[in-house]
Amino acid sequence: xxxxxxxxxxxxxxxxxxxxxxxxxxxxxxxxxxxxxxxxxxxxxxxxxxxxxxxxxxxxxxxxxxxxxxxxxxxxxxxxxxxxxxxxxxxxxxxxxxxxxxxxxxxxxxxxxxxxxxxxxxxxxxxxxxxxxxxxxxxxxxxxxxxxxxxxxxxxxxxxxxxxxxxxxxxxxxxxxxxxxxxxxxxxxxxxxxxxxxxxxxxxxxxxxxxxxxxxxxxxxxxxxxxxxxxxxxxxxxxxxxxxxxxxxxxxxxxxxxxxxxxxxxxxxxxxxxxxxxxxxxxxxxxxxxxxxxxxxxxxxxxxxxxxxxxxxxxxxxxxxxxxxxxxxxxxxxxxxxxxxxxxxxxxxxxxxxxxxxxxxx
Amino acid sequence: xxxxxxxxxxxxxxxxxxxxxxxxxxxxxxxxxxxxxxxxxxxxxxxxxxxxxxxxxxxxxxxxxxxxxxxxxxxxxxxxxxxxxxxxxxxxxxxxxxxxxxxxxxxxxxxxxxxxxxxxxxxxxxxxxxxxxxxxxxxxxxxxxxxxxxxxxxxxxxxxxxxxxxxxxxxxxxxxxxxxxxxxxxxxxxxxxxxxxxxxxxxxxxxxxxxxxxxxxxxxxxxxxxxxxxxxxxxxxxxxxxxxxxxxxxxxxxxxxxxxxxxxxxxxxxxxxxxxxxxxxxxxxxxxxxxxxxxxxxxxxxxxxxxxxxxxxxxxxxxxxxxxxxxxxxxxxxxxxxxxxxxxxxxxxxxxxxxxxxxxxx
DNA sequence: TTGTAAGCGTTATCAA
DNA sequence: TTGATAACGCTTACAA
Numbered sequence: 001x002x003x004x005x006x007x008x009x010x011x012x013x014x015x016x017x018x019x020x021x022x023x024x025x026x027x028x029x030x031x032x033x034x035x036x037x038x039x040x041x042x043x044x045x046x047x048x049x050x051x052x053x054x055x056x057x058x059x060x061x062x063x064x065x066x067x068x069x070x071x072x073x074x075x076x077x078x079x080x081x082x083x084x085x086x087x088x089x090x091x092x093x094x095x096x097x098x099x100x101x102x103x104x105x106x107x108x109x110x111x112x113x114x115x116x117x118x119x120x121x122x123x124x125x126x127x128x129x130x131x132x133x134x135x136x137x138x139x140x141x142x143x144x145x146x147x148x149x150x151x152x153x154x155x156x157x158x159x160x161x162x163x164x165x166x167x168x169x170x171x172x173x174x175x176x177x178x179x180x181x182x183x184x185x186x187x188x189x190x191x192x193x194x195x196x197x198x199x200x201x202x203x204x205x206x207x208x209x210x211x212x213x214x215x216x217x218x219x220x221x222x223x224x225x226x227x228x229x230x231x232x233x234x235x236x237x238x239x240x241x242x243x244x245x246x247x248x249x250x251x252x253x254x255x256x257x258x259x260x261x262x263x264x265x266x267x268x269x270x271x272x273x274x275x276x277x278x279x280x281x282x283x284x285x286x287x288x289x290x291x292x293x294x295x296x297x298x299x300x301x302x303x304x305x306x307x308x309x310x311x312x313x314x315x316x317x318x319x320x321x322x323x324x325x326x327x328x329x330x331x332x333x334x335x336x337x338x339x340x341x342x343x344x345x346x347x348x349x350x351x352x353x354x355x356x357x358x359x360x361x362x
Numbered sequence: 363x364x365x366x367x368x369x370x371x372x373x374x375x376x377x378x379x380x381x382x383x384x385x386x387x388x389x390x391x392x393x394x395x396x397x398x399x400x401x402x403x404x405x406x407x408x409x410x411x412x413x414x415x416x417x418x419x420x421x422x423x424x425x426x427x428x429x430x431x432x433x434x435x436x437x438x439x440x441x442x443x444x445x446x447x448x449x450x451x452x453x454x455x456x457x458x459x460x461x462x463x464x465x466x467x468x469x470x471x472x473x474x475x476x477x478x479x480x481x482x483x484x485x486x487x488x489x490x491x492x493x494x495x496x497x498x499x500x501x502x503x504x505x506x507x508x509x510x511x512x513x514x515x516x517x518x519x520x521x522x523x524x525x526x527x528x529x530x531x532x533x534x535x536x537x538x539x540x541x542x543x544x545x546x547x548x549x550x551x552x553x554x555x556x557x558x559x560x561x562x563x564x565x566x567x568x569x570x571x572x573x574x575x576x577x578x579x580x581x582x583x584x585x586x587x588x589x590x591x592x593x594x595x596x597x598x599x600x601x602x603x604x605x606x607x608x609x610x611x612x613x614x615x616x617x618x619x620x621x622x623x624x625x626x627x628x629x630x631x632x633x634x635x636x637x638x639x640x641x642x643x644x645x646x647x648x649x650x651x652x653x654x655x656x657x658x659x660x661x662x663x664x665x666x667x668x669x670x671x672x673x674x675x676x677x678x679x680x681x682x683x684x685x686x687x688x689x690x691x692x693x694x695x696x697x698x699x700x701x702x703x704x705x706x707x708x709x710x711x712x713x714x715x716x717x718x719x720x721x722x723x724x
Numbered sequence: 725t726t727g728t729a730a731g732c733g734t735t736a737t738c739a740a
Numbered sequence: 741t742t743g744a745t746a747a748c749g750c751t752t753a754c755a756a
Contacts, residue, residue: 067749429733
């Protein structure tokens, strides 16, 4: 019994893949006609179309993508490289992209760079070798070689989650700098003058960097200083958000507003504030960026900026599918973000008691 | 200027892809030799190997995967269908799988089913058409057609996040039922006799179902009843976790322990308990399942079961790569899980005051 | 509208 | 160890 199972090499599986020629024979037409029915049904007479369709279903025929790709020079496959799927806005964007692609008969090859530009290059190379018809990247911190390689291959590509990119690369995303600046201005209006920043600033995270620069610019415009000691770079985990807040507050007790470049950091900070006995927003205001699911559910709910990850993914998919088909459509670069005010921010404490003190102290 | 840019069809790109023959010519060898150097370098003389390698790098040659796939009948591509990337254990598993695959020169085609079996079938079909060399699914609730289709194609596949599957499908995962039962037993030991359950029980989520059944079994064994009204099915969001807890407690104030089939539900429940003024774990114990990042960071930290998503992803990758290469390695079915006791669980309240009352009341 | 035939880029068989 | 040669399954001029 068991022997039987192992002895026969591959008997159980219908080993002989049914191919286009088989369908043609069954339908009594030429292979070309079958191909036409499959790809351009409108140019085949209804009668034959019908006969072929029947043969296709009867034999449960599916096209072999290898032969197809070889001849047509298109794999119906797109690639994406994100920093990590562990960050929910990337998971969401990839999923949205995949869903849209699936409607077009495309499939998505996925890779992750772990925020390392060199790794990103490798993954891009691998994707390209696998013959993707297009590529989506994240951000604007690629190695020059990465762009060079993609252009060499002549496949369409774009970058996402940012609104602008260097070097004529198309981008679909939000204005990170502007959004962060608007958040800073909102806090300034609430009377805050002593800011702390927890940012995720590895070399290849230009989104966090832009957000940080946006904050800097807004504060500078309002003549509010931001000492070096008020800026802490942390990798993007709840744990590090906690740690960041602790360091910030312990060394700079005068801080009344802590701006984080991602919600994960902000929620860590929120949790740590509670542990330290700080009331949010009475004692301290905390802001995030991304508007992840948890942001609205946390206690207190987090004031943050929403990033339209779904739209980004969909738009990237649409653009690349079109571009792969040779259609040059203009890219809608800047998607709108929203400043969402929730319970984690409020007026600066002590503003009533010492109205202009802090301001003049600078 | 702009005209110039559009007028020339494809001039800027180095349009002529360099192919194997070009390398052969450049190196002064036959195409076959180039292919050998690329695929089986050990059977080529060092001298030629060197010459070919130089030509490869000089021309920046990369193999065309279409031609390669056509001839070798392998695409070096694997497929995975998860319910959604929005659940972190799936995002983590997929990422781990991709990372491992990337080491082997494979790439991962990704799709998501949104917890719908029919959608899963479609995505599998699409992946198969794209010529994947192997497939990873999640759970044990596929349509029969799905298995049939995959087997027809003769590609190796397995299912993940569960330890056993029907119909001789290989599985890599944890014993969901056993883990949930052990959690229930732990709560029983703490004196809890009135349980509530918040479970994500759509038709095609057999993991949550197994967890639920595990709890049922453990309670039955201890002669602790679980009325219908104590079981609430909710889709997997924080919001629904909140709602579930509210319903449960309002209709059944005697409940002292709420078991959720995922951490997301549990953290929602935790948040709602706080809103309702219920102290955790003094008034009520709450447990989760998955051990997502937030579980340890929430206040109170969540008692839960850890699911080794990374190991699952890696093991799936290893197995499929081997299987695709024709190596039949045995699958390590059951990966260990851990019961992680944190602050969200404690002794049943009122146990001292009314020791056996509840028990006999049943 | 349909059929014939060539060939996409690679690998693998066979001889040398 | 290397080279010629024949596919792999499909699409698409071109011819009918």
